[in-house]
Each structure stands twice: as structure tokens, then as C-alpha cells.
Amino acid sequence: MDFSYTEVQQMLQDQVQKFVQKSYDFDTRNSIVASEEGYSKEFWQLFAELGWLAVPFTEDDGGLGGSAVDLIVMMEEFGKANLVEPYTSTAVLCGTLIAELANGEQKEALVNSIIAGEVQLALAYIEPQSRFNPFNVETTAVVEGDAITLTGKKIGVLNGEAADKFIVIARESGESLDRDGLSAFLVEADAAGVSRRSFPTVDGKRASLVEFDQVKVDTSTRLGGTGQAADALQAATDKATVGVCAETVGALESLLQKTVEYTKTRKQFGTPIATFQALQHRMADMFIECQLAKSIVMMAAMSLDSQDEGIEKTRAVSAAKSRVGKAIKAVGQEAIQIHGGIGMTEELDVGHLFKRVTALDIQFGDGEFHTERYASL
Amino acid sequence: MNAYFTAEELAFQEEVRHFLQTEFPADLKAKVDASIRLSKEDMVRWQKILFEKGWAAPSWPAEHGGTGWTLTQRHIFATEMGLIGAPEPIPFGMKMVAPVIMTYGSEEQKQRFLPDILESNVWWCQGYSEPNAGSDLASLKTSAVREGDHYVVNGSKTWNTLGQYADWIFCLVRTDNTVKKQEGISFLLIDMKTPGISVKPIVLIDGFPEVNEVFFDDVKVPAENLIGEENKGWTYAKVLLTHERTNISGVPRGKRKLKALRKLAANTQDGFGKPMSENASFKKRIAEAEIELKALEYSELRTLASLSVGKAPGPESSILKIVGTELAQKIDELFLELAGYNALPYVPDQFEDDFDGEPVGPGTTAASALTYFNNRKLSIFGGSNEIQRNIICKAVLGL
Ligand SMILES: Cc1cc2nc3c(=O)[nH]c(=O)nc-3n(C[C@H](O)[C@H](O)[C@H](O)COP(=O)(O)OP(=O)(O)OC[C@H]3O[C@@H](n4cnc5c(N)ncnc54)[C@H](O)[C@@H]3O)c2cc1C
Numbered sequence: 098m099d100f101s102y103t104e105v106q107q108m109l110q111d112q113v114q115k116f117v118q119k120s121y122d123f124d125t126r127n128s129i130v131a132s133e134e135g136y137s138k139e140f141w142q143l144f145a146e147l148g149w150l151a152v153p154f155t156e157d158d159g160g161l162g163g164s165a166v167d168l169i170v171m172m173e174e175f176g177k178a179n180l181v182e183p184y185t186s187t188a189v190l191c192g193t194l195i196a197e198l199a200n201g202e203q204k205e206a207l208v209n210s211i212i213a214g215e216v217q218l219a220l221a222y223i224e225p226q227s228r229f230n231p232f233n234v235e236t237t238a239v240v241e242g243d244a245i246t247l248t249g250k251k252i253g254v255l256n257g258e259a260a261d262k263f264i265v266i267a268r269e270s271g272e273s274l275d276r277d278g279l280s281a282f283l284v285e286a287d288a289a290g291v292s293r294r295s296f297p298t299v300d301g302k303r304a305s306l307v308e309f310d311q312v313k314v315d316t317s318t319r320l321g322g323t324g325q326a327a328d329a330l331q332a333a334t335d336k337a338t339v340g341v342c343a344e345t346v347g348a349l350e351s352l353l354q355k356t357v358e359y360t361k362t363r364k365q366f367g368t369p370i371a372t373f374q375a376l377q378h379r380m381a382d383m384f385i386e387c388q389l390a391k392s393i394v395m396m397a398a399m400s401l402d403s404q405d406e407g408i409e410k411t412r413a414v415s416a417a418k419s420r421v422g423k424a425i426k427a428v429g430q431e432a433i434q435i436h437g438g439i440g441m442t443e444e445l446d447v448g449h450l451f452k453r454v455t456a457l458d459i460q461f462g463d464g465e466f467h468t469e470r471y472a473s474l
Numbered sequence: 475m476n477a478y479f480t481a482e483e484l485a486f487q488e489e490v491r492h493f494l495q496t497e498f499p500a501d502l503k504a505k506v507d508a509s510i511r512l513s514k515e516d517m518v519r520w521q522k523i524l525f526e527k528g529w530a531a532p533s534w535p536a537e538h539g540g541t542g543w544t545l546t547q548r549h550i551f552a553t554e555m556g557l558i559g560a561p562e563p564i565p566f567g568m569k570m571v572a573p574v575i576m577t578y579g580s581e582e583q584k585q586r587f588l589p590d591i592l593e594s595n596v597w598w599c600q601g602y603s604e605p606n607a608g609s610d611l612a613s614l615k616t617s618a619v620r621e622g623d624h625y626v627v628n629g630s631k632t633w634n635t636l637g638q639y640a641d642w643i644f645c646l647v648r649t650d651n652t653v654k655k656q657e658g659i660s661f662l663l664i665d666m667k668t669p670g671i672s673v674k675p676i677v678l679i680d681g682f683p684e685v686n687e688v689f690f691d692d693v694k695v696p697a698e699n700l701i702g703e704e705n706k707g708w709t710y711a712k713v714l715l716t717h718e719r720t721n722i723s724g725v726p727r728g729k730r731k732l733k734a735l736r737k738l739a740a741n742t743q744d745g746f747g748k749p750m751s752e753n754a755s756f757k758k759r760i761a762e763a764e765i766e767l768k769a770l771e772y773s774e775l776r777t778l779a780s781l782s783v784g785k786a787p788g789p790e791s792s793i794l795k796i797v798g799t800e801l802a803q804k805i806d807e808l809f810l811e812l813a814g815y816n817a818l819p820y821v822p823d824q825f826e827d828d829f830d831g832e833p834v835g836p837g838t839t840a841a842s843a844l845t846y847f848n849n850r851k852l853s854i855f856g857g858s859n860e861i862q863r864n865i866i867c868k869a870v871l872g873l
Binding site: 226229230233300301306366433437438440441442443444448451455459465469 | 609610613677678685742747756803807811817821832836854860864
């Protein structure tokens, strides 16, 4: 047993920490959030140069190994800084789906451009009726000869605004809850019939509602076998779920640290509020929550990297998301409460971290959903 | 023991219900139901309707134009208002400064200020908190120095709710530095248009500038605006605080919200072909909230019954404040949970009156996160829930 980081992991962590310290303070983040693109293209290029965009990919695919543990080491640091760059969407979610499904030719074109930071991608899979079930898909893909017609509505498409291409999950056969019959298609964002309504999200990112109205694509845009995308979709969302769990752990640790610091400097009744035992115990509980969240995310990442059965991995992922969901409520709400009025303002980073973890709780299914999924497996 | 209303009280309830159903403007109700923020004009319009009916000031004695209602009548009125979603009067004038003026103000001050509060002609805001005086309010520093027939005020107040609309502010100011901190505080009324006052909005995490900082730079305030005696302001404010904390449980609002939540659950898909209203664990969470609300309701009724027989409001109000606010926050969480991905859009403008774009929906689901964020304030203001627990420890448990 050894919970220490490898040299590569240590290096990744140091790199991200240095970058954040040097270049990603609260003011910088605010100006990125307010910018037209909603993320920094310059930083995205830097991520590419530093190899961060290669982390989710295996060496065979030209990446750095693709281990989930590498991913969580890095994403925890992203979370601490409340980064808004669309790492999860492009590199983890779409990256994994491509790695799992694409043929040699497709991979050649796509993986390299992801790693080089040349392309932005978004996964369009959730629909108005699907809530947190990724296999509840009514968007249709109708084949006629070499042409395929996509029709349907997707919601909560993260990075939908910046995306050059969408990976669209659509049904070629079966009923709306079946795993069989789902395919993945690569669709140019500016293809005829694609319309998107984009908006900022509560945590400073961008997302879109995307409609596909009789969008014509070629069969060569299908990733993987006909109607065979479900397992890869599961793998991609599971991996990305562990990634955002780690991001959450980082954000929660940031919230804890900022809260502890604040209570040492904020004085009321002639003494730092940190001296009130009522608050001390609550911060001790926040610490415990962070530690448990961190532990279970490591468990899930190790499970993904192991030879466990698919179902074991999925259970591990749900366990992590469920437990992290609990920590989100506990630590997030306490951080605001212990800050008092100032925690309620846009001026302080604490409120933004609170909003980030609230959004991460929703992403890929909230804690309650994952508790139920865990129980059902 | 029983918790029944008398025949007269039931008749009164019927009258209130009928009035609200016919007189609460449909456009305002539509806004409330759609989570659209009411404008100052909306709130004033509704207050004036209540004024016409003679119901603007349920808690005031009849001699000042109040209803002169019993506590139970006031409870019934507040309940019916909450159930239909009619906004309560903005508390700062009606519930906060008016009772102080009535109790400690001069005859002249009563005549000058109370009628405009009753008619909602003048908007007040509360200037107690300062950047360094929050929970420890008595350590406030904004100073008022007497010079001839006026005070010169310097310092800053913060967290002034809706101060951007305010015509007047009632302030606690320091008039003596040499005594125990509670004993050097005075209660001063200040016209917001006085030279030297500036207001800076503070945007909260839901994107709306609900509160403000108010700066005082050599502001000349006529001495006649002092309430009661100099250096007695703390006593006045404290007496008021215990009274203010009745009707704070938010039970009616909670009932209305839970009803809306059930409806929404029936219209929200669980992703597996059924509505969320059939999801066993979500049903359990709604049930828990309802049960908590019942316990709170009966705690409030017990308090009401004891107040009705002349007992002074005591630390019971701390229970109502703590449980009421924490339950309201729990209910917000349930809305957030139902909204799922639909809670992600951050488009605060679409819940403002003058929004003319295409809203991001469906319905008001995108309001759920904003409401969840905003209502974190409930456990912070009005005496934080930690301070309320301290009060229970001290005043009830003798710790
Ligand atoms: C949205 C909003 C609207 C407001 N509107 C108004 C208004 O209109 N007018 C006005 O005057 N004020 C207003 N307030 C101010 C409000 O009353 C204060 O925020 C509140 O009193 C807490 O003070 P603080 O924010 O300085 O927090 P602090 O007092 O610094 O408290 C920070 C934390 O320490 C805890 N704490 C403090 N002392 C103790 C203790 N002895 N034991 C245990 N824990 C303790 C607090 O509970 C809190 O969790 C508003 C605040 C908000 C957020």
C-alpha cells in the first residue's frame, strides 16, 4: 500500500500550483469569466504546452498515460483555484469518449488536436427528460445510405459556446431508456440545423441548450459501432465524474482554508471569532468532511485504474459522487455562514467557490442520484 | 388543550382570504409565482391597497392608524398573506422604526413620521451594522457629534437592505466614547438626501445588489431627529429586537413553497420514465420538511398563545428564527435538487422586471440556484443563528 504520488504526479501538482499562484488569482479569474470567450485561450495553449491536455490519454494514443489518479491530482488543484477553462468537457469527457470509440483515422485527427489545444469540444448528451440518466436519449439518428439525420434537443451542454465540434449522443434504435442503440456522432458546431442558446453558468463557466434540427452528417462521423456507444459513454462520464469530484475536493479545501484564515483575523466582541468554540468545532467538522471526500475520491480513482469489473468501477464512482455531494453541502454552507455577511458577496472568492461546488454537485448527477445508483448496482 | 380558532377568528380568516383573493393584484401574484423580483413600485402599490383597506399596519395600535388586531388576528393575517404569496410590508419602516418612534419618539416626531410610514410614502432602511460591528453590534463606531442644533455624523454603515430605494435611514450612532460601549449609543433618523451621504451597492452571490454601504462624511443632522434621550439608543433598539422576532418563522411561506414543490415534482421527470413525485427518497425528503414545518407551526402557536395572555416575548423567538430559517434553506435545497441541470444558468436579469429577452427555462427552474444562494443570508442576518443559540444558552439554559 502506498498513497504517495509518483514523480509524474508530483510534477503535475507542482506545475498546476505554480501556474495558479503566478497567473490565476481571483481578479484574473473574474476578468476571464467576464471576457467574451469565457475562458483564456492563452492559458489553454499553456495547458497544451505543459502537457496537461494529454493527461487523460494513454501513451498509445499519444498521451501521458490516462490514469485517473493523475487526473485527480491535477483537477484537485484546478478546483482550489476555481478554474473556468473547459478542461472537463474537452479533454476528459470528449477525450475519453474519442479514445474509447474512435477508429485509427478519427483518433489521429482528433486526439492530436485536443492535446495540442487546437480544438474545443462539448458532449451533447443530456436531454430535457433525462435528468441524470445518460442513457435516456430521444434524439434520433436516422440512416439513409451514407447520410445520417440527427434531430433532438440537448440541455446543460457545458462548453457548448466555445465548442468547435459537438459529440452528440443519439438513438439509432431501441426505446428511450435502452442502452443499446445509442451512437456517438461528431458534429461541426456550425453545421446546418445546429442552433445553440448559450449562457453563463452559476459557477462562471458557459453552457448551452443545443438543438439539432435535421442535421445531416456523414456515416464517417459516427464514433464506434452502430448503436454501441453506451459503454463508452458510461466510461467517459464515470471518469469525468471522478475528475469533478477531485475538483470539488480542491474547492472545498480552499473554502476550509479561507474560512479558517478569516476567523483568525475577523474580530467581534474583542476577540478573533476563531476563539469561539462553537465555530471551532464546525471548522473541525469541515476538515473531517474534506478528508473523507478526498479519501473516497482516491478510492474511486484507484478503482478506475484497476482491473476491477466495470460494475465495480461504476459503484466506486457513485460512492465518491454521493459522499462528495454530502461534503459539498456541509462545507459549502458552513463556509458562507462562518464568514457572515461578507461571505454572501460577489466581492469575495468564497461565494464563487460555494457556487462552483454547488454546480459540481449537479454535474453528472447529484449526491442523491448517485446514492440511489449505488444502491441499484 | 386545543388549537382551534374561535368563531369570530374563523370569520376574520374568511374575510382576509376573500380580501386577498380579490384585491391582491393578479400581475403581482404572477410575478411572485414566476420568481420575478418585485419593484419598489410594486411593493408600494400593494401597501397602498392595504392602506385603503385600513390593514397596512397589523401590528400598530389603532390610535396611530393601525388595525388594533389581537395577536391571533395578526397571526391569521400573516398566514393568509404568506399562503397567497402577498409581500409583507417592507419591515424597516412599518415593523422596525415605527414602534421605536411610537414608544420613545416625541409627539412631534410621531406626527411627522408615522403617517408617511403608514401610507408607504417614505421608504426606510436600517443602518445598524458596520463593517466591524456585525454580531457585536454594540461596538459600532459611526459617530455623531453635537454642534449647536445639529449632529455631525461621520462613519459608514453596511449591509443596508434595499438602501438604494430609501428616503430615510434610522441609525445607531456613537455619541459617547468614554462609557461602556452600550451606553454611548444614540438612535438617529437621517434623511438620505442630506449632503455628505453616499451609497455604494454591494452585489450578492445571486447577482443582485440587495444591500449597500452607506458612507457619512460630515453629515449635518438636525438634533430634533434624535429619538428619545442621547445615549439611550441601545436600549431602544434592543426592546425592539425581541418584538421584531415574532412572526419570523415563515411557516406560511414554507407551506406555499412546499405546495409548489410537490407540484413541480409531479412535473419533473426522474430520468427513468417516472415523475420525481414518485421517487421514494425524494418523497421522504419532502415529508421530512413538512413534518419539521408542523413542529415549527405548533411551536409558533404555543408562543402566540403565551404572548396572548400577556407574557413578554422571550427567547422562544430564537427557536422560531433558527428553525424557520434553516427549514426555509432546506426547502430551497429541494427546489435545487429538482431543477438538476436546469439550475445551472446564471441569468439573474431574467428574474428582473424589465427583462425583455428570451428566458432560459423551463419555467422558473433557473431561479432555484439563485434563491438557494440568496437565502444563505437567512441564517446570517437578524441576529445570526449562532447568536440565537448563544441567547438560548444564556437566557434559557442558564449557561
Ligand atoms: C443580505 C443581508 C442583509 C442585511 N441587511 C441589513 C440591514 O438592512 N441593516 C443592517 O443594519 N444590517 C443588515 N445585515 C447585517 C447582518 O445583521 C449582519 O451580517 C449580521 O449581524 C452578522 O454580522 P457580520 O456579517 O459582520 O458577521 P460576524 O459578526 O463577523 O460573524 C461571522 C460569523 O461568526 C459568528 N459569530 C459571531 N459572534 C459569535 C459568537 N459570540 N459565538 C459564536 N459565533 C459567533 C457569526 O454567527 C457568523 O457565523 C444584513 C446582512 C445580510 C447578509
